[in-house]
Amino acid sequence: MTSQVFRRMFRDATLEIDDLFLLESFQIALLPGWLPERELGVVLGARPEIARFLATRCPEIATFVDSVIEQHGDPASPEEVITCGDEVVWTIADLIVYNKCPEVYDLLPFHGWDFAEITSIVDLAGKTVIDCGAGTGRVALEAAETAALVFAVEPVSRLRQFIRTEARSRGLRNLYVVDGFGHSLPFPDSFANVLITSHALGWRLTEELAEFERVVHKSGTILHCPGAAAGAEDDRHAELISAPWGYQFSEFDDADGRKRKYWKRV
Numbered sequence: 001m002t003s004q005v006f007r008r009m010f011r012d013a014t015l016e017i018d019d020l021f022l023l024e025s026f027q028i029a030l031l032p033g034w035l036p037e038r039e040l041g042v043v044l045g046a047r048p049e050i051a052r053f054l055a056t057r058c059p060e061i062a063t064f065v066d067s068v069i070e071q072h073g074d075p076a077s078p079e080e081v082i083t084c085g086d087e088v089v090w091t092i093a094d095l096i097v098y099n100k101c102p103e104v105y106d107l108l109p110f111h112g113w114d115f116a117e118i119t120s121i122v123d124l125a126g127k128t129v130i131d132c133g134a135g136t137g138r139v140a141l142e143a144a145e146t147a148a149l150v151f152a153v154e155p156v157s158r159l160r161q162f163i164r165t166e167a168r169s170r171g172l173r174n175l176y177v178v179d180g181f182g183h184s185l186p187f188p189d190s191f192a193n194v195l196i197t198s199h200a201l202g203w204r205l206t207e208e209l210a211e212f213e214r215v216v217h218k219s220g221t222i223l224h225c226p227g228a229a230a231g232a233e234d235d236r237h238a239e240l241i242s243a244p245w246g247y248q249f250s251e252f253d254d255a256d257g258r259k260r261k262y263w264k265r266v
Contacts, residue, residue, distance in 0.1 A: 002091075006094065010093050013100070015089040015090060016085070016089065017086075017088065018050075019089055019100055020050050022096060023096070023099065024057075024156060025057050026058075026155060027095045028061060029060060031092070039085075041070075042072055042084040045074060098135075098156045099156060102158055103136075105135070109256045115142050121261075126147070127148060129195070130153060130195040130196070131150060131152045131197075132197045133182055134152035135198070136166075137166055137167070137175075141170065141175065144175040150176070151178055152176070152178070154179070160178075182204070182207075183203070183204040183207035185211050185215050189217075190215070190218070192215055193217065194222075195221075196223050197224045198224075201227060202236045205239060209239075209240075222266065223261065223263040224261060224262040226254060228259070228260045229259060230257070237249075
C-alpha cells in the first residue's frame with residue numbers, strides 16, 4: 001500500500017518520526033525494500049539516534065542503514081527532514097499503528113465481517129482454538145465466548161497487551177495470549193481442534209501451511225477468513241487450492257468488499 005492509502009485508512013492516527021522507536025526487531029527487518037531510501041536517508045542523516053536504534057535493534061539491516069545514510073544523508077533543511085519523515089512513517093503506517101494506537105486499527109471496517117462465516121464451517125463449542133496472527137483479537141475474543149480454550153498468537157507486544165486488556169474487560173478466562181509467528185507456532189503436535197487466521201496469512205505461506213497442519217490434530221479444521229479479496233487469482237490462492245494443501249473456498253460480502261474464505265479438515 002502507498003502512504004496515501006494509509007493516510008486515508010488511518011485518518012484518526014497522528015504519526016511522527018519518533019514513532020520509529022516503537023518498532024520491534026522483526027518489523028525493522030522488513031524495512032529494506034519497503035521504505036523510500038532517499039527519504040529514509042535524509043531522516044537518518046539528521047537523526048543519527050534513530051539510525052543507531054534501528055541497527056542495534058535489528059543488526060541484520062545495519063549495512064542497509066549505513067548505505068542509505070551514505071547515499072542520501074547529506075545535511076538537509078529542517079523542512080525537508082520533516083517532509084521526508086512524514087513520508088517514511090506513513091509508508092509503514094500499519095506497523096506503527098499496531099504499536100502506537102491499536103484501538104485505531106481495531107475500528108477499521110475490514111474487521112466487521114460476520115463471525116458466522118466461521119461457525120457455519122465448524123462448531124467451536126468445547127474446542128481448543130488457535131487464532132494465528134490475532135491482531136487486536138477480534139477472532140480470539142469472539143471464539144472465546146463458546147470455545148473451551150483459545151490461544152491468540154500475535155508477535156506484536158502492544159497488540160498482545162490490547163487483547164489481554166479486552167479479554168479482562170469481557171471477563172474471559174479461557175483466552176491465552178502468546179508470542180509467536182504463523183511459521184513457528186509455540187505448540188506441540190496435534191494441539192488444537194481448530195486454527196483460524198484473519199487477514200494474517202501469507203508472510204511465509206508454505207511454512208505457515210505446514211505449521212498449521214502440524215499443530216491441528218487429525219479431524220481438526222483450519223480456516224482462513226477472510227483469506228483474500230474475491231477474484232484475487234494470485235500465487236497465494238493457487239497454492240491454497242493446489243496439492244498438497246487442497247483448501248476449499250467460497251466468497252462472501254464483507255464491509256469493505258467481497259471476500260474469499262478458505263478451509264480444510266486435516
